[in-house]
Amino acid sequence: MSVRGSLRLESLGGYAFAEVDRIVEDLRRQGASVLDFGVGDPKAPTPEIARERAKRALDEHATTGYPSYIGSQGFRAACADWIGRRFGVKVDPAKHVSATIGSKEAVFHLPLAFVDPGDVVISPNPGYPPYTRGTMFAGGRNWTYPLRASQGFLPDLGAIPADVLRETRVLWICSPNSPTGSVAPLDFLRDAAKFCRKHGILLASDEAYSELWFGDEPPHSALETGLENVLSVFSMSKRSNMTGWRVGFVAGDEEAVRLFRKLKTNIDSGTPNALQDGSVAALSDETHVAAMRREYRAKRDLLCGAFRKLGLPDCTPEATIYVWQKGPAGMSSVEFAKRLLDPAVAVVTTPGTWLSSPDGGEDPGEGYVRLALVPTPEECADAARRLAGLRF
Numbered sequence: 435m436s437v438r439g440s441l442r443l444e445s446l447g448g449y450a451f452a453e454v455d456r457i458v459e460d461l462r463r464q465g466a467s468v469l470d471f472g473v474g475d476p477k478a479p480t481p482e483i484a485r486e487r488a489k490r491a492l493d494e495h496a497t498t499g500y501p502s503y504i505g506s507q508g509f510r511a512a513c514a515d516w517i518g519r520r521f522g523v524k525v526d527p528a529k530h531v532s533a534t535i536g537s538k539e540a541v542f543h544l545p546l547a548f549v550d551p552g553d554v555v556i557s558p559n560p561g562y563p564p565y566t567r568g569t570m571f572a573g574g575r576n577w578t579y580p581l582r583a584s585q586g587f588l589p590d591l592g593a594i595p596a597d598v599l600r601e602t603r604v605l606w607i608c609s610p611n612s613p614t615g616s617v618a619p620l621d622f623l624r625d626a627a628k629f630c631r632k633h634g635i636l637l638a639s640d641e642a643y644s645e646l647w648f649g650d651e652p653p654h655s656a657l658e659t660g661l662e663n664v665l666s667v668f669s670m671s672k673r674s675n676m677t678g679w680r681v682g683f684v685a686g687d688e689e690a691v692r693l694f695r696k697l698k699t700n701i702d703s704g705t706p707n708a709l710q711d712g713s714v715a716a717l718s719d720e721t722h723v724a725a726m727r728r729e730y731r732a733k734r735d736l737l738c739g740a741f742r743k744l745g746l747p748d749c750t751p752e753a754t755i756y757v758w759q760k761g762p763a764g765m766s767s768v769e770f771a772k773r774l775l776d777p778a779v780a781v782v783t784t785p786g787t788w789l790s791s792p793d794g795g796e797d798p799g800e801g802y803v804r805l806a807l808v809p810t811p812e813e814c815a816d817a818a819r820r821l822a823g824l825r826f
């Protein structure tokens with residue numbers, strides 16, 4: 435008898451970004467010179483300050499032992515200091531912070547700490563897939579809110595039905611938002627936190643892109659509304675080109691952090707010590723982050739400028755490493771993405787509908803493609819030239 439997958443696993447289609455990888459491989463096999471804006475995985479090196487510190491730390495931890503489940507004292511203190519400097523919020527590393535193995539792990543596992551079978555988790559649509567998949571694997575029920583340009587890509591919390599709210603344990607927000615590139619104003623964060631406190635809901639705030647912003651002021655954190663009922667999720671991945679290190683952290687409500695830590699003792703055995711030490715060094719340096727922001731902004735302007743010249747709507751993002759580009763009127767997101775895959779253009783994007791699902795009849799990702807600004811500035815300039823040859 436052959437093995438069979440669990441019903442939950444078998445109910446899922448492919449992971450959207452695994453599909454993107456497959457398309458890129460196919461195009462390359464056909465000999466096309468591919469410009470890959472599909473997966474949001476930066477290709478630039480991790481800053482030297484972090485790599486050098488981690489190299490030394492490997493020797494310092496020659497006898498490794500399992501790392502702390504919740505992160506070393508030094509790592510948690512560095513996270514707390516950084517939160518203090520960046521957001522003006524005081525968090526106690528002993529009570530309000532836990533290390534995570536990148537933020538995907540935290541996002542996916544979080545419902546296991548707060549959700550019983552049948553409880554509801556609310557999350558954005560389009561949204562980072564582990565919001566809904568983590569809920570599903572925890573036996574919870576998903577309820578999503580659409581992100582639409584007409585509402586500044588913000589949720590309408592008043593539209594959540596009372597019967598859904600009664601059963602809701604977690605509300606995910608994501609600002610700066612992936613994939614739309616929008617930033618939630620502090621007033622919205624205050625309203626969301628107040629709403630969650632009133633209804634006994636955990637406000638889970640995905641802030642993985644908090645450092646990649648292009649406006650006059652850096653984005654706010656949900657932590658600025660107070661720690662009660664708030665758990666913010668941070669990542670070293672995009673801030674410091676450290677996707678391969680798998681280091682992140684959560685911070686916020688003392689009881690939520692206690693429960694999250696308890697969950698993690700049952701799942702993993704901590705973030706490798708040398709990588710935590712390297713991350714402490716990365717957190718101490720803002721110069722490399724400012725340089726990255728300049729480069730992403732230049733790449734964003736090249737791409738968004740090229741789409742505008744084609745007569746498409748201006749979708750210039752305020753933050754993140756993504757452009758959420760609306761296609762020509764009447765063209766589906768898959769059709770739009772396919773046009774960009776024309777071998778003369780060979781610009782790989784993710785169709786918006788792969789990151790969204792129909793909501794109230796209408797799919798908020800329909801008509802959009804997502805471009806991750808990870809190719810080099812030269813490749814982005816090349817993409818802009820290739821796009822100029824398109825006619826819609």
Ligand SMILES: Cc1ncc(COP(=O)(O)O)c(C=O)c1O
Pocket residue numbers: 474535536537538539541562608612640642668669670671672677681682
């Ligand atoms: C919105 C969002 N949150 C979290 C993550 C997870 O990043 P990591 O696990 O590398 O910290 C990603 C990755 O692309 C993301 O897009």
